């Protein structure tokens with residue numbers, strides 16, 4: 001069964017609630033810190049390319065999902 005975010009949306013969620021989701025669901029969350037591994041896909045005529053890189057601005061720093069995180073918005077929450 002899929003878990004759903006509250007209908008109020010994550011922008012209305014507390015820091016604790018967002019951190020809880022990140023801790024449970026985000027592949028980058030490790031021991032309260034962010035691994036900083038980002039992903040982006042690009043479709044071409046023949047295939048889809050997946051790019052991965054380490055974001056040094058995020059890596060090895062405390063998870064800051066409550067301040068806004070594109071990875072959380074684009075990769076993590078659509079799968080919930």
Ligand code: SF4
Pocket residue numbers: 022026027028029030033034035036058062063064065069071072
């Ligand atoms: S900052 Fe974003 S990518 Fe990093 S652990 Fe938190 S939710 Fe995940």
